[in-house]
Amino acid sequence: MTTYLTAKKAIVTILLSFVFFQVLAQQAGLHPYTPSAAEMVNAYQLSTKLDTVLRNIPTNNDLIPLWKKDGSAFWYKKNLPNKTWEYYYVDALTGKRKAAFDSEKLAQNIEKVTGKKQNPLKLQFAELYFADQGNTAKLKIQDKWYELNLNDYSLADTKDTTIYRYNAKRPLQQSRSRWQRNRESRKSPDGKNEILIKGGNIFVVDLATKAETQLSTDGNADKPYGEFAWSPDSKNIVAYKIDPKEIKKVHYVLSSVPGTTRGELKSREYAQPGDDFTAYQPYVFNVAAKTAIKVDADPIDFFGAPELHWRDNNSRYYTYEKVDRGHQRFRVIEVDVLTGKTKNIIDEKTKTFIYERRIYTHYLPKTNEILWTSEQDGWQHLYLVNGTTGKQKLITKGNWVVRDIDSIDVVKRQVWFRACGMNASEDPYFIHYYRIGFDGKGLVNLTPEKGNHNLSFSPDRKYYIDTYSQVNVPPVSELRLTASTKKVSEIEHGQTDIYLATGVKLPEVFVAKGRDGITDIWGIVCFPSKMDPNKTYPVIENIYAGPHDSFVPKSFLPASEMQSIAELGFIVVQIDGMGTANRSKVFHDVCWKNIADAGFPDRILWMKAMAVKYPNADITRVGIYGTSAGGQSSTGALLFHPEFYKAAVSACGCHDNRIDKQWWNEQWMGYPVGPHYGEQSNITNAAKLQGNLFLIVGEADENVPPESTYRLADALIKANKDFDILSIPGMGHSDGGIYGRRRKRDFFVKHLLHAEPPNPNVLVQ
Template sequence: MIFSKAKMPVIFILLNLVLFQTKAQQSKLSPYAPGAVEMASAYQLSAKLDTALRNIPTNNDIVPYWKKDGSAFWYKKNLPNRTWEYYYVDAASGKRKLAFDHDIVARNIEKITGKKQNPLKIQFAELYFAEQGNTAKIKIQDNWFQLNLSDFSLTNTSDTTIYRYFAKKALQQRRSRWQRNRESPKSPDGKNEILIRGGNLFVVDLKTKAETQLSTDGNAGKPYGDFEWSPDSKTIVAYKTDPKEIKKVHYVLSSVPGTTRGELKSREYAQPGDDFTAYQPYVFNVSAKTAIKVDADPIDFFGPPDLHWRSGSSRYYSYEKVDRGHQRFRVIEVDVLTGKTKNIIDEKTKTFIYESRIYTRYLLKTNEMLYTSEQDGWQHLYLVNTLSGKQSLITKGDYVVRDIDSVDAIKRQVWFRACGMNNREDPYFIHYYRIGFDGNGLIDLTPEKGNHSLSFSPDRKYYLDTYSQVNVPPVTALRLTASTKKITEIEHGQKEAYLATGVKLPEVFVAKGRDGVTDIWGIVCFPSNMDASKTYPVIENIYAGPHDSFVPKNFLPASEMQSMAELGFIVVQIDGMGTANRSKAFHDVCWKNIADAGFPDRILWMKAMAAKYPNADITRVGIYGTSAGGQSSTGALLFHPEFYKAAVSACGCHDNRIDKQWWNEQWMGYPVGPHYEEQSNITNAAKLQGNLFLIVGEADENVPPESTYRLADALIKANKNFDILSIPGMGHSDGGIYGRRRKRDFFVKHLLNAEPPNPNISK
């Protein structure tokens, strides 16, 4: 279990000892306190370093564009100062070469287009290497050319046929459960067509045009609709609907060019507790003209689902149902002759089922299906017999199946990605695997330490594996899929160019969470010119949304965190309990408890970090975040004022009742209970201590702007001091360039007690 009361006193004793030692160490140091001139210089150096770092290429994401036969691919390699070259790789040998002579091709493009070309910035709208013959087809602006790869000459071509194949992620694209069926009114045998008139269901004989009415109880208020034919064209599954109007939210664009009045914008936006349209399934026998109400509750959450018919049968179909409140997931089978149902899968939980992480794949020929579940405490893959409902575990252990790449029903293998399987690594590092349906034959396709991104050739004979860590540059290797043997390294990044700028690469830090057992992972960004005799305020970049984990895992020499650190801060990011991609128990901390935001773990982590790094001054801690991070950063001042002293909160969802229904009910539950109000920043506004800066875009269509304005109203009524910035025309954002500059100024003023440069004073 995450919480262990027996261990808590021990934790506090250890923490007090750590804090005592930390204070003793820091008593020998003095706070970093820059003057106006030094502060202005820090801003300039931060901007210069940020620019220098971003002009050094990382090649974190090599994207291969494969030939149709899978024998070769090309890719674009980033070079310094935002330039690039194109490379061509023969897959079998691993030999890599420049795809063409960039200087000659640039000159030839100049001749055709009349526009000057930089050989290291050639841009193609399309590039395709022919399967046979030493040629390629390229599209420049709207014109197509054939490139002779022997002399690099260009000729006009009318043949624009190309083969596109690339994959940034080896993930299967699957349809959201929010998306409705694609209705086809015509029957599979082509003889009949469905017609909805006056809310009732009719069938039209396409040959005779004769109409047959199948339902009589529908009307405009509660119509039939959202239908689907059985494979044999004898049965129609349709839904009688009880429509509910989705309520609207509004905002005003204050500064539309060419106008003198604000422009009102309105849109549908469901909030927690709002009513949804309900769909009661019926089955209609076309020839017998009969209707049977399916023995199942109406679908009152999501729309009509996909139907999965048994292979070779039109008598049974199954569908997925997630109950509102996210505490029950079912796969329900329906007998269309009787309307009776049975549950193939019926999973229940006292907390939540993370609906959008459920993977299902139906193996109709063998009456099986694959699906993922956290029922044993970790997200794992199961094989289910759809006739008996019997389940068998495919993957097993204290790790998380993150997603499914593909399924080979013939070889009975599943290809997936997971994290936490390698005990001596960061448990968030993604690795790719394949395994048999019986749970045997596990193969790690990505054995090297690091966070991996993998893509296959069209025939899956080869794959590219790119991996890195926040402070270890990326490597891209070409491998054989069958054996995982490495053919060659395509790219291998180096640190030297980054370190030459003087930057300190992020450091990974791990400390125990609130239970004294669980490891909490995060990163630390230090100023490049940190004075060992000084202490520096700590700023946390927070996003604690329960839908994922957020601490970067790929190579990260340049970031907003590093840029802020250069002003005289130690900037950190942490994944506390309540976020995803760890155990179910770790995740469950967020259940009806979003205000927790993992703060007990974050605070312990920073205290432990300060013990290791005495230059970190945790008596001056700031925090910033956007969206859910905006909610949490304000919550830090309201609920943990003893630790956090300043916060910048952009477009925060400050009350979960104001925010979007689908996200908040997933974690806060349904129906809306008193815990929604108890955890609201607005309800708790009078508790504010410390310094708060609110940022909101007036055109935010993700989190309604009134969430921030209502918080401001509550703070005013509580007679609290705070700053607020409303940006005309801006949507869901941290404030853009202007907002980010104001955020830095705010922390400089309130944590460093320094004066930021004033842009209103001309130089």
């Protein structure tokens, strides 16, 4: 009874708030925007035209430098309006920027040499590399190489195709899969022996004599040994007795394959929550003694055999990583190959979840240390772990989040990393770049300016280029010195004038308190460029609430689907509610076994606060759309919050977490699969539908099985509910493409504006 009364009170409160907002709007002299059919035709045309114009104006949010090998200079391509571009050359020492070449002269000479017409603002090179002091360059045009003399623009054929290739965007510390598998090597490190698997058992072949020695006897075809690795001294082999489990399949039918008269069945392996996994029991085999030791550890029944990490110049101990199924325990386990005994070097446990894809580990074999990230103090931070004792030292600390590791400097004992939330006066999602000592001292902010940053280094890391922007502030690109972070020069500085001249309103950032009354919830608002100050407009939320990240754009965004929809007569918003990533552990934990929550309590409060600041927002007419996990949430809005949301478009939604992929859903909904899976299912709750729902699904979706949407449709039909559904032949995991996006807009125009969208079946004279 208490729960019922609480829910009833909440509904009454929301209904009263709607009445309150309507009264406020009436008092302010505002009236709903109710376009005629002719006005809607015009709005569609203007929306398409503005979207095209905006998308033909490049933002240059990401400057990609091409460096000379000695790091003395770089060049880059700057995008210009109407899909044209030009090249610039920058002297790193002075920071001086100049046109890389005279495009007109170069185009004329390329025409003479190749016989093909050239557009000076669309010069295309398969390769471009400057030599000397920028006076000569090597060009590859299509499949032919030329040497360019920039004094007279002469082009000569060349066989010297040697150039320096360096990807400035590639971090020194390459990220690897959290579940990078053991790399099998049949031949021993000393080259004397080779591993052979025969009849499910493990043998060693002496490469000099070809003699075979059998090391295991209890393997067979059903439970074989495999996934082997040599110890560095070639004396021992780590291998696994494998208990294979077949991965179950899902299917779909391609209905419209050209040249056929029958549907084509497609099947593929697809593990779903609760499915069995292959298990790996580790063993250590001593080659000389011909002995087998079963490692004192539980089988690895989650993903495959892990990568092994050996101590430097020590073949007695190795470590491996293990996340228990259910994502509530992470360990780095040390194995003694002489005894098979194990010891936990790292053993983290939690009552909710450990976000295993955000765990970072880097092994330092020479010092027997591990760099590791964890949320154990409530925020994602870096730790230095003693590889023998397991003793941990906190490297970074505070109410902010380490987002990723760029590189490790073992000599200087420094970590270079990305983080967000360190600057209290900024959007807590803005990414900044830092370096810090292993001892937690000497923190340096490489990106001091306010904004969302994107950084790249010169080959010798003497310089870096920092490009930063905000959703409504154009990007700035600066060349800086790595050692001091001193700015050498400004390379590019975007302006808003060219965008504002189109009439577009740039997105606005809005912040409101979440369900706890304390936590800031961040989002953006897109307004129609021709918004009448005396009219109110329906609100549409673009939702993606997947717990694996945060999703509100942070870099410059003059053009987007949200803006394009807004031009039809809507105010379009996007919000990161509780349960998404990149904030505190408490913020993230809201999603635990609670995907259906999707941050809705925060989103609704945010929109109510937004409507107070912007009275033109009519939150008595709220729509919502999303794709994939956003498709699940947008349907959930009508099932679980019909008092607020009135219309939803849901594309390829994961409408029941038991139908979707195993690894993603068990991460957030837990293991084993319990009743909460069904309780939060859109399919189970289909009979609760209120409002107007439009489902979109691609028949060839290989991400979320199409039956997720079809089962929801089946449940809605059985509950005698009205809804629309669009199944697109041959389409994969998508929002429906151009056709689906047009139908989505039409749906909102009908159900929120109560207007008629243009009918594409009527030929316009």
